[in-house]
Amino acid sequence: MATAAVSAERENYLNREYGIRSWLLTTDHKRIALLYLVSITFFFFIGGFFALLIRLELLTPAGDLVLADTYNKLFTMHGQVMIFFFLIPSIPATLGNFLVPMMIGAKDLALPRINLLSWYLYIAGGALMLYAMLEGGVDTGWTFYTPFSTSFSNTHVVEAGLAIFIAGFSSILTGLNFVVTIHRMRAPGMTWSRLPLFIWAHYATSIIQLLGTPVLAITLVLVVLERTLHLGIFDPSLGGDPLLFQHLFWFYSHPAVYIMILPAMGVISEVLACFSRKRVFGYAAVAMSSIGIAVIGFLVWAHHMFVAGISLYAALVFSILSYLVAVPSAIKVFNWTATLYKGSISFATPMLYALGFIGLFTIGGLTGLFLAALGIDVHVTDTYFVIAHFHYIMVGGAVMGYMAGLHFWWPKITGRMYPEWWGRLAALIVFVGFNLTFFPQFILGYMGMPRRYWEYPPEFQILNVMSTAGSTILAVGYLLPMVYFMWSLRYGKVVGDNPWGAAGLEWMTSSPPPTFNFDETPEVTWEAYNYDQIPVPEEAWLE
Amino acid sequence: MSNTAVQTDSHAAHGPELLHHFVTAEQQRDTVSLAMWLFLATEVMFFGGMFCAYLIYRFWYYPEFAAGSRSLNIYLGTVNTVVLICSSLTVALGVRAAQMGKRKLLVVLLILTLILGLAFLGIKGVEWHDKYVEHHIPGSSFSAADLIRDYPQLHIDPHHAEMFFSLYFAMTGMHALHMVIGVGLFIYLTIKAWKGTYGPQYYTPVELGGLYWHFVDIIWIYLFPLLYLIDRKPLK
Numbered sequence: 001m002a003t004a005a006v007s008a009e010r011e012n013y014l015n016r017e018y019g020i021r022s023w024l025l026t027t028d029h030k031r032i033a034l035l036y037l038v039s040i041t042f043f044f045f046i047g048g049f050f051a052l053l054i055r056l057e058l059l060t061p062a063g064d065l066v067l068a069d070t071y072n073k074l075f076t077m078h079g080q081v082m083i084f085f086f087l088i089p090s091i092p093a094t095l096g097n098f099l100v101p102m103m104i105g106a107k108d109l110a111l112p113r114i115n116l117l118s119w120y121l122y123i124a125g126g127a128l129m130l131y132a133m134l135e136g137g138v139d140t141g142w143t144f145y146t147p148f149s150t151s152f153s154n155t156h157v158v159e160a161g162l163a164i165f166i167a168g169f170s171s172i173l174t175g176l177n178f179v180v181t182i183h184r185m186r187a188p189g190m191t192w193s194r195l196p197l198f199i200w201a202h203y204a205t206s207i208i209q210l211l212g213t214p215v216l217a218i219t220l221v222l223v224v225l226e227r228t229l230h231l232g233i234f235d236p237s238l239g240g241d242p243l244l245f246q247h248l249f250w251f252y253s254h255p256a257v258y259i260m261i262l263p264a265m266g267v268i269s270e271v272l273a274c275f276s277r278k279r280v281f282g283y284a285a286v287a288m289s290s291i292g293i294a295v296i297g298f299l300v301w302a303h304h305m306f307v308a309g310i311s312l313y314a315a316l317v318f319s320i321l322s323y324l325v326a327v328p329s330a331i332k333v334f335n336w337t338a339t340l341y342k343g344s345i346s347f348a349t350p351m352l353y354a355l356g357f358i359g360l361f362t363i364g365g366l367t368g369l370f371l372a373a374l375g376i377d378v379h380v381t382d383t384y385f386v387i388a389h390f391h392y393i394m395v396g397g398a399v400m401g402y403m404a405g406l407h408f409w410w411p412k413i414t415g416r417m418y419p420e421w422w423g424r425l426a427a428l429i430v431f432v433g434f435n436l437t438f439f440p441q442f443i444l445g446y447m448g449m450p451r452r453y454w455e456y457p458p459e460f461q462i463l464n465v466m467s468t469a470g471s472t473i474l475a476v477g478y479l480l481p482m483v484y485f486m487w488s489l490r491y492g493k494v495v496g497d498n499p500w501g502a503a504g505l506e507w508m509t510s511s512p513p514p515t516f517n518f519d520e521t522p523e524v525t526w527e528a529y530n531y532d533q534i535p536v537p538e539e540a541w542l543e
Numbered sequence: 544m545s546n547t548a549v550q551t552d553s554h555a556a557h558g559p560e561l562l563h564h565f566v567t568a569e570q571q572r573d574t575v576s577l578a579m580w581l582f583l584a585t586e587v588m589f590f591g592g593m594f595c596a597y598l599i600y601r602f603w604y605y606p607e608f609a610a611g612s613r614s615l616n617i618y619l620g621t622v623n624t625v626v627l628i629c630s631s632l633t634v635a636l637g638v639r640a641a642q643m644g645k646r647k648l649l650v651v652l653l654i655l656t657l658i659l660g661l662a663f664l665g666i667k668g669v670e671w672h673d674k675y676v677e678h679h680i681p682g683s684s685f686s687a688a689d690l691i692r693d694y695p696q697l698h699i700d701p702h703h704a705e706m707f708f709s710l711y712f713a714m715t716g717m718h719a720l721h722m723v724i725g726v727g728l729f730i731y732l733t734i735k736a737w738k739g740t741y742g743p744q745y746y747t748p749v750e751l752g753g754l755y756w757h758f759v760d761i762i763w764i765y766l767f768p769l770l771y772l773i774d775r776k777p778l779k
Contacts, residue, residue, distance in 0.1 A: 108563075110564075111575070114578075180578045183577060184573060210581060210584060211584065214589035214592075215589070215591065217589060218590070218591075218592035218717075219592055222596075225713060229682065230681055230683070232681055232702075238703070238705050238709075239604060240600075516563070
């Protein structure tokens with residue numbers, strides 16, 4: 001395209017200023033997105049390293065690679081790093097930060113300095129977490145259950161708790177910024193019913209971040225105060241109730257799953273529409289189902305406590321509500337499938353990840369219904385069935401969505417295309433590696449293998465070997481994009497404004513975008529996903 | 544939001560307080576105001592966790608909570624409530640003074656607010672010291688002997704009394720921390736007001752600081768009856 005040569009010369013957010021100060025003191029949402037991208041990638045590989053050590057230990061039935069105490073720390077820190085320092089910020093803080101203002105035609109997020117502050121809080125929390133890990137780690141499980149965390153564990157609970165407390169405020173500030181931006185910064189003509197579904201998903205996510213995270217924050221503060229100053233809020237020896245801790249913890253930590261999956265669903269809506277060249281089927285239903293998930297998602301938390309001693313009637317209510325939250329998720333899956341119907345489909349890398357997402361998320365969601373059923377839950381509580389279920393949602397869902405989005409918007413972010421053939425290969429490797437890692441765990445869990453043990457009976461070995469083998473394949477699948485993304489920064493083909501022929505305001509400005517996103521504030525006169533009006537570009541990566 | 548703005552790198556086209564990415568000053572004011580309200584919503588959830596814990600344990604351990612509540616100094620608590628309500632008044636008047644461009648009045652009102660805020664913290668400190676003297680601070684030195692002696696008819700379990708004081712210190716401590724942050728904010732606002740930053744065209748920071756201050760007051764308005772006034776009827 002002719003614009004390619006021009007846009008390489010143009011001033012954009014990357015070449016406007018150089019030097020470390022221009023990055024560390026930036027208030028440009030696009031630069032902050034990249035700061036987040038680098039930081040969360042760092043923590044992703046740390047969390048992944050712990051995961052590989054866990055899988056290596058479980059290669060043999062005997063506990064022979066690490067000590068039992070070390071194993072406890074490995075799965076604890078794997079969970080804490082992956083959840084609080086990778087998955088929670090993953091899509092919102094990177095792609096969301098980059099795209100929310102661009103998609104609604106704004107020059108920046110509403111509160112640019114608060115946005116930078118959120119990154120510094122993330123870094124402060126991350127540094128404290130690293131300190132806790134280097135000092136010897138934590139062994140409470142990522143859930144910090146009391147009274148073990150408050151009275152018995154002799155590891156670095158206080159440091160890790162405060163690290164997550166601080167990172168929580170980074171998450172709150174991101175959510176706050178998004179809600180305010182979506183309310184107040186939309187371009188003329190960008191009505192609520194014209195918003196891309198990515199925006200609706202982030203709006204719903206932000207509500208959860210705003211209302212859920214503070215509850216986790218105060219809960220962790222109370223745990224820290226109980227450990228250091230001997231306040232007795234959860235201490236059973238004073239008459240305190242550990243179950244209260246679980247209620248408060250899961251009031252955030254269950255909706256937190258939707259903080260991870262909703263933005264991924266937003267990505268999937270964008271990608272599916274683009275690569276089937278159609279408006280998303282049932283736009284309003286998909287948009288409202290995001291809000292529905294956010295609302296109902298706040299009312300299901302006690303399904304984590306079916307065997308912890310809550311009353312049978314409470315359990316029944318939470319079981320029914322947990323079934324209900326599957327309805328908006330199913331609405332999304334059905335509408336996505338209908339979007340594909342009679343679409344003009346091309347299988348570029350983002351689309352491969354998106355299709356993978358639909359399949360894996362469906363498996364993860366349906367097995368969630370098994371767990372919402374009181375009877376089955378008693379059988380599989382704290383087994384590998386639960387592990388497999390939530391990894392299908394978090395890795396098969398959230399991370400696949402993240403990878404889809406990263407590939408889809410990479411040319412917009414950098415102005416260069418990643419190598420398409422390698423992209424498709426990596427997507428395939430991730431899909432195979434993921435299923436080989438986690439599908440055997442459903443069977444292991446159903447057969448009764450409990451989670452969080454470093455040894456297991458020999459009859460479980462074959463499935464565990466499959467799982468470990470899968471995890472190494474998965475690691476290759478994640479390392480490949482890391483390599484070719486960096487390669488593409490220098491050698492990738494320079495692209496024009498809209499290499500996919502995609503709809504949306506972010507594709508109407510140059511790649512990479514100028515500092516204030518648009519040369520002139522756009523005026524929106526069309527509905528979202530107007531693919532009937534956009535020609536398909538003749539590009540190699542769409543063949 | 545309907546007009547399109549040409550991008551400039553200087554503030555030539557508008558006043559120094561309008562940030563580049565907003566179109567009008569009104570849009571900027573609405574935006575940051577919404578942000579502050581949302582932030583206060585997160586604060587409600589933050590304190591909500593402790594209120595939830597309070598509710599459950601007060602329901603379970605009512606006699607100990609009543610006795611613990613009686614041991615708090617109701618006179619100091621009441622004075623502190625009045626002090627805080629007065630500080631809310633001075634803040635509200637201060638916002639008005641800023642809107643009307645009365646710089647000196649604004650500075651005086653902000654300083655009055657600061658004095659009242661610090662007075663609250665001072666009185667709170669006296670109350671905490673009393674609790675220290677009475678061995679009512681949770682931990683190894685905690686003792687409910689005086690409560691058991693004074694209220695034999697309530698059959699007090701010292702562990703449950705310790706729960707009350709755990710919540711008392713967590714809640715008043717978290718509230719006091721918010722007061723300290725508020726004092727910091729108001730010192731900043733006072734300096735800026737002294738320099739004449741705020742006027743009818745630009746008073747949003749005073750308004751936002753005021754919102755925060757009112758919120759911290761409201762938390763106390765709930766804490767005072769929940770902690771001090773559980774059961775003050777004379778025992779038979």
